[in-house]
Amino acid sequence: MSEPEPTEHQLRPLPALSKAKLNRLRRVVKEKLAQRSSAGRVDPSPLPRFDEVFQRGSEWLDGLAGEPIVSEAGVLEISALARPLTTPPAAG
DSSP states (O other): OOOOOOOHHHHSOOOOOOHHHHHHHHHHHHHHHHHHHHSSOOOOSSOOOOSHHHHHHHHHHHHHHOSOOOOOOOOOOOOTTOOOSSOOOOOO
């Protein structure tokens, strides 16, 4: 399936930004990123521990997983009647 041709609206170039507008935009983005990185972050308390309890719990979870998956080689054949798992959006 090929890509649809772009419309006239999609072909219009973006307006050029003046250096002053571009510098102001950069400053605003930098300030917002600085606010986001410092706001609301807390170190976990207490710190995670990797002790005997953790080790036994990991072994127990591994036991629930069952046997390890065995690697196999072969040829996979897919029926011509198979449908894709997703359907393309309806045109319109």
